[in-house]
Amino acid sequence: xxxxxxxxxxxxxxxxxxxxxxxxxxxxxxxxxxxxxxxxxxxxxxxxxxxxxxxxxxxxxxxxxxxxxxxxxxxxxxxxxxxxxxxxxxxxxxxxxxxxxxxxxxxxxxxxxxxxxxxxxxxxxxxxxxxxxxxxxxxxxxxxxxxxxxxxxxxxxxxxxxxxxxxxxxxxxxxxxxxxxxxxxxxxxxxxxxxxxxxxxxxxxxxxxxxxxxxxxxxxxxxxxxxxxxxxxxxxxxxxxxxxxxxxxxxxxxxxxxxxxxxxxxxxxxxxxxxxxxxxxxxxxxxxxxxxxxxxxxxxxxxxxxxxxxxxxxxxxxxxxxxxxxxx
Numbered sequence: 001x002x003x004x005x006x007x008x009x010x011x012x013x014x015x016x017x018x019x020x021x022x023x024x025x026x027x028x029x030x031x032x033x034x035x036x037x038x039x040x041x042x043x044x045x046x047x048x049x050x051x052x053x054x055x056x057x058x059x060x061x062x063x064x065x066x067x068x069x070x071x072x073x074x075x076x077x078x079x080x081x082x083x084x085x086x087x088x089x090x091x092x093x094x095x096x097x098x099x100x101x102x103x104x105x106x107x108x109x110x111x112x113x114x115x116x117x118x119x120x121x122x123x124x125x126x127x128x129x130x131x132x133x134x135x136x137x138x139x140x141x142x143x144x145x146x147x148x149x150x151x152x153x154x155x156x157x158x159x160x161x162x163x164x165x166x167x168x169x170x171x172x173x174x175x176x177x178x179x180x181x182x183x184x185x186x187x188x189x190x191x192x193x194x195x196x197x198x199x200x201x202x203x204x205x206x207x208x209x210x211x212x213x214x215x216x217x218x219x220x221x222x223x224x225x226x227x228x229x230x231x232x233x234x235x236x237x238x239x240x241x242x243x244x245x246x247x248x249x250x251x252x253x254x255x256x257x258x259x260x261x262x263x264x265x266x267x268x269x270x271x272x273x274x275x276x277x278x279x280x281x282x283x284x285x286x287x288x289x290x291x292x293x294x295x296x297x298x299x300x301x302x303x304x305x306x307x308x309x310x311x312x313x314x315x316x317x318x319x320x321x322x323x324x325x326x327x328x
Contacts, residue, residue: 001027001212002029002077003029005029005030005077006030006033006074006075006077007075007078007079008075008078009021009032009034009035009078010035010062010081010104010108011036011062011080012035012036013042013044014036014081015168015201016123016166016201017034017036017079017081018045019201019202019204020079020208021034021045021049023202023209025055029054030054031056032055032056033058033071034057035062036057036058036060036082037059037061042057061100062080062100062104062105063099063100064107065107065110068107068108069107069114069115071111072112072115073115074115076117076118077117077118077119077121078108078111078112078117079123080108080120080121082100082104083100083101083104083139084097084100084101090133090134090135090138090256094134097134098138101135101138102141102142105146106145109145112149112156113153113156117156119157120146120149121160121161121211121212122142122159123161123208124139124143124220125162125164126163126262126263127258128162129261129262129263129268132256133257134256136256143160146159147160147284147285147286147288150218150288151286156217157217159212159215159219161223162220162221162282163199163223163225164197164263166200167198167200167322167327168325168326174322177233178237181243181246185245185247186246186248186249187237187247187249188248188249189230189231189251190251190252190254190257191253192231192250193229194229195228195260195309197226197227198225202325207221207279210278211279216290216291217288217291218288218291219281219282219283219295220282221279221280221281222279222280223278224279225263226311227307227308227310227311232313232314232315234248235248235315236315236319236322260307260309261307262306262308263306264301265305266304266305269302269303269304269305269306270301270302273298273300274298274300274301275298
């Protein structure tokens with residue numbers, strides 16, 4: 001899929017971007033361009049990949065449409081990862097979140113259209129489903145913009161991938177909990193009832209590739225992901241530490257935070273199909289030529305939701321997932 005192709009990754013110095021880059025480089029692309037605004041992160045990533053000859057770094061911000069358009073020249077794939085993603089930050093600085101997550105996404109679409117990029121992939125989040133915080137609203141708007149972009153060109157296809165939490169990414173709860181155990185001798189959680197979807201970053205990127213290859217444009221691919229109780233995750237980490245003196249302290253919900261997350265709402269399920277073993281596909285609410293015809297033979301969902309408080313993993317299953325991800 002990527003052999004001898006040129007790929008641009010916005011926000012590519014983050015954990016998602018690094019793993020995505022690592023797996024793309026195995027497929028012999030001609031170029032992988034990392035477009036991000038943090039100079040130090042780019043230097044560190046360049047060293048991490050031993051100055052790979054196919055890897056190029058471009059300083060820029062998705063808020064800057066011209067810089068983004070210049071970076072997209074000759075590109076075959078764009079993976080749009082750049083975003084302000086911390087829920088409290090977006091709650092308290094909504095204008096900044098709007099500029100990066102909405103205007104920046106519009107700029108990606110326009111740059112792709114001008115440069116006739118073949119495949120443009122937007123990485124979304126479960127917080128876009130029935131959003132309760134500003135971050136979720138901005139990502140939901142991003143999904144709508146990407147779906148609509150398929151009506152603007154027959155040369156470019158725009159795809160959305162909706163995921164939950166990815167283990168080990170920057171700011172991940174695992175890193176936070178480990179740091180709290182080391183510095184404070186305790187773990188602080190917001191609410192003992194809280195549940196979340198989780199997947200290892202390697203599995204998330206593999207599913208991302210599969211959706212990219214099999215999509216036709218205009219869909220939202222919803223990754224099927226296991227869900228866990230956050231307090232169970234905390235207990236697994238405490239048990240693994242071997243310490244008997246680490247307590248769990250409940251702090252209360254932060255602004256914009258939910259007890260449970262949705263990957264798929266009841267409303268969305270009315271125009272969703274079950275796609276093979278790893279995805280649901282939300283079909284576009286607007287008419288995009290060929291999409292509904294393509295998926296007409298797949299079983300439809302109807303009136304169901306995909307909720308993080310259902311089918312929860314056991315502590316043993318959580319432990320195995322953490323071991324697989326290299327966190328234990």
